[in-house]
Amino acid sequence: MKGIILAGGSGSRLYPLTKVISKQLLPVYNKPMIYYPLSVLMLSGIHDILIISSENQHELFKGLFGDGSDFGLKIEYKIQKKPNGLAEAFIIGKDFIGSDNVCLILGDNIFYGHGLTEKLERAKNQTKEGISSIFAFHVSNPRDYGIVDFDSSFNITSLEEKPLKPKSNYAITGIYFYPNNVIHKVLKIKYSKRNELEITDLNKEYLNIGMLKVELLGRGFSWFDAGTFKSLLEASNFVRSIEKRQALQIGAIEEIAYNEGLINKDIFIKHIRNIKNPSYKKYLKNIAYAD
Numbered sequence: 487m488k489g490i491i492l493a494g495g496s497g498s499r500l501y502p503l504t505k506v507i508s509k510q511l512l513p514v515y516n517k518p519m520i521y522y523p524l525s526v527l528m529l530s531g532i533h534d535i536l537i538i539s540s541e542n543q544h545e546l547f548k549g550l551f552g553d554g555s556d557f558g559l560k561i562e563y564k565i566q567k568k569p570n571g572l573a574e575a576f577i578i579g580k581d582f583i584g585s586d587n588v589c590l591i592l593g594d595n596i597f598y599g600h601g602l603t604e605k606l607e608r609a610k611n612q613t614k615e616g617i618s619s620i621f622a623f624h625v626s627n628p629r630d631y632g633i634v635d636f637d638s639s640f641n642i643t644s645l646e647e648k649p650l651k652p653k654s655n656y657a658i659t660g661i662y663f664y665p666n667n668v669i670h671k672v673l674k675i676k677y678s679k680r681n682e683l684e685i686t687d688l689n690k691e692y693l694n695i696g697m698l699k700v701e702l703l704g705r706g707f708s709w710f711d712a713g714t715f716k717s718l719l720e721a722s723n724f725v726r727s728i729e730k731r732q733a734l735q736i737g738a739i740e741e742i743a744y745n746e747g748l749i750n751k752d753i754f755i756k757h758i759r760n761i762k763n764p765s766y767k768k769y770l771k772n773i774a775y776a777d
Contacts, residue, residue, distance in 0.1 A: 487610055488586045489532035491523050492575045493539045493547065493593030494566035499714045508543040509713065510593035511550070514737075515725040516763060518550065519712060522596040522737040526661065529742060530606040532589055534560045536582045538575055541565045556757070557739055558748025571682030576664075576672040583669055587613035592660030592711075596721050597621075598728070598736055599707030609663040609701055618692045619663040619699045622656040623709040631657035632686050634700055642693055642700055647686045656702070658686075659709050665697075735769050744773065 497504030503512060510520040520537075527535055535554065537547050544565055554561030564578050575590055576583070589610065609619035622634050628649070635644045635653040644653055662685065675687040692698035703709055710721035725736050735741060740761075744754040754774055761767045 487530075487532050487534075487613065488579075488583050488588045489527040489530070489535045490575050490579050490582075490588060490590045491520065491527070491535065491537045491593050492566075492572060492590060493520060493537055493543070495540065495569045497713070500718065508539060508546065510539075511543070511546060512718065513722070514596065514712060514718065515722040515729070516766060517725075517737050519596075520547070520550075520593050521739055523591040523593055523660075525737040525739050525742055526591055526597055526602075526606070527589060528557075528559070528739060528746065528748075529603050530589060530610055531746075532610075533558065533748065534586075536562045536564060536579050537593075538564045538566050538578055541567060556749075556753070557743040558746075559743075569682070571678070571680075572685040573672050573675060573683035573688045576668050576688075577683075580669045583666065585666060587663070587665050588668060590662045590664070594711060594713045595660035596710040596712055596725075596737075597659070597661070597703070597707070598709075598724075599703060602703075602707065605701045605703075609699070612699060613663050613665045616665045616667070617697050617699055618665060618668070618689070619701055620689060621659045621661050621701045621703055623659050623703045623707065624655050625657045626655070628652035628655045628657060634658050636700055640700060640702070642698055645686050645689055645693060647684060656700075658689075659703065660711065662689075664692075733769075735766065738766075738770070740770055741773055 493510040497509035500509050511518050539547050551561050562582055612619055633646045633649055633652045633654055634642055634656050636642045671691045672688055675683055678684045689698055710717055712718045712721045729735055740757045743749045758770045
């Protein structure tokens with residue numbers, strides 16, 4: 487399976503922070519924002535990744551990750567010239583996807599919770615049967631999100647984009663799993679009134695043929711769309727709190743690469759030597775020398 491991180495857009499809600507740098511490169515506590523969605527793909531067992539960014543930020547992402555080999559990954563890059571909607575990622579990434587299934591994750595989304603890996607793995611496996619999956623999280627302000635409603639058997643009954651009268655409080659989060667035919671289905675949807683290719687319209691294509699499932703991120707899970715000042719601060723405070731209380735790192739891609747066998751101990755130690763953050767360095771050293 488291939489993975490796409492969509493890190494385009496102007497980040498206008500975070501202006502002036504985003505005047506000269508992509509919001510996905512802003513810090514969420516002690517790591518670049520993009521580390522968090524990248525770590526989710528890695529935990530899903532996805533190691534072949536495309537980062538889509540705006541043209542003026544393209545080289546910055548390359549400078550951060552290179553070709554991905556330092557983390558046992560293969561990372562490619564494409565440019566989204568204009569913010570034409572989330573679903574455009576599959577048009578831009580068509581050649582990258584090739585004959586594989588694909589997971590799209592938004593570069594400003596942060597996920598955390600026990601059992602997340604199992605949910606990701608289930609969604610990944612369902613794509614082999616032609617089934618696409620979305621992830622839903624209960625929110626108090628459903629008018630601000632794409633909303634999914636479902637029956638008692640978790641069969642999806644409706645999808646709505648920022649409805650005035652929401653049918654549920656379950657927001658559709660920024661991670662999506664699709665079978666390979668997404669590269670054909672995206673061509674069937676039309677530009678919305680916002681002049682964008684809406685991901686909700688793409689999901690409706692799968693819903694209409696009974697091939698869309700929902701994974702609920704219930705109690706014990708946290709999800710942040712860190713695209714506003716408030717949510718960016720909340721996400722940073724959350725990461726700081728977890729790392730302080732539990733002595734765990736969230737989004738530590740070096741740790742994940744080592745634990746997943748993507749890099750050996752020598753490369754892991756090389757990463758550690760290059761890290762200047764004392765607490766992060768100590769955390770990774772404890773892992774490296776635990777045995």
